Amino acid sequence: MTNGPPITNATTPGMRDEILAYKRERILQEAVTLFYERGFTGTTLDDIAHELGVTKPFIYTHFRSKTDLLAAICLPTIQMSLDAAITAVESGGSATERLRKLIVDFTRVVLVRQPNIAVFFREEKSLEPAALAEINALRQKFDRTLSRLLKDGAAAGEFHLHDASLTALAMGGMISWAYTWHRPDGRLNVEELGERMAELALQMAGASPPSTLHAC
């Protein structure tokens, strides 16, 4: 990224690709930071380039357009959320244990990738329709996955709830919302927040006792 001795003409063939990937990643880092702080339309490509010590055409050698950059920020993060859900659901154990894992892991994604999550939800309307559709398909899978887990848990007698779909949306919202208030230097760290969220989710699901909270 510096203007010093170009390290690009490397001997190893694989190295070249790694360097390309690294540059791409650095651009994404700065882009998501600025989009998070100033908004998508409030950030110019020159801003991003400037922050990197580089110029605008440099960005265009790695991304086709500004909206392409936006999609590259949003999509992988939503994919990570879905992956966390699927992995948790397919892991062994009771529905209660799997729900706990799902919530903890999903919370971690939301908090660790907070800027990406925030940018996605705020700038949804700036995404190209095709990219948005792709992401929305992932989100739908996430909701269905969580909903199915709740239904299964209810069928197994572990959970007690009226409406699995609605409860899934409520849980998703409760956690996603953290992007609006979480501060990395806050009172609770990521893991602690994951635990608390899991407890709240289990109560929402009407999970059976093992909680030390219930008076009954």
Next chain:
Amino acid sequence: MTNGPPITNATTPGMRDEILAYKRERILQEAVTLFYERGFTGTTLDDIAHELGVTKPFIYTHFRSKTDLLAAICLPTIQMSLDAAITAVESGGSATERLRKLIVDFTRVVLVRQPNIAVFFREEKSLEPAALAEINALRQKFDRTLSRLLKDGAAAGEFHLHDASLTALAMGGMISWAYTWHRPDGRLNVEELGERMAELALQMAGASPPSTLHAC
């Protein structure tokens, strides 16, 4: 708003103000609709004017700037949310009853003013700092109000929870999030959703039995 016979030079002095207020309201209606559908920067003032059958300078006789328009969309809606919370908390009854009322009324605000809520959370970064600060002060009051109700309920032995502040944020998120998925023609109407949300909130609060759900 039509170009027909100007009804503005009315005889009654108060009537003039009413007409001004009406025009203002119509502009806000179209603006929030378009901002909701296309985003703030994706909507031009000409778009709004066109939809109203009017021209851009007309809007400028009622609002100082585009961001002023945005603030006028967001602020009153957030104020309504806070009012709902305060009214509920100050109403009579047990903490459980008051929490239920708070959730039902807040849910109603979120769903009925869905476009306004959505525009606020998405376009936060487009608001002028002063307007944003004002709104954030209201949001903080809302969170504190809800949090205090939870603490009081816990002290009274009605609720069982670890962390009132976090639970308040979680509840706020669960409900606010509805702006992302609610469809006015969906399976459940506004009042039904309010009821379900209230049930979920009470479970999150670890409210004592009266719920028919708990197996214990």
Next chain:
DNA sequence: GGGATACACTACCGGCGGGTAGCACCCGAG
């Protein structure tokens, strides 16, 4: 040393859109 290649820069374009100056119209009053 000379040619080829890859890379990132300088310099530019073009349109879009927020915001404004000044005008045309309609009306009631005298």
Next chain:
DNA sequence: CTCGGGTGCTACCCGCCGGTAGTGTATCCC
């Protein structure tokens, strides 16, 4: 019929920014 006030329009400006064409330069290979 004219005057004055109020209202909304036509026509314009201008800065910003996404995107691109063409150039300079360093490295590598022969």
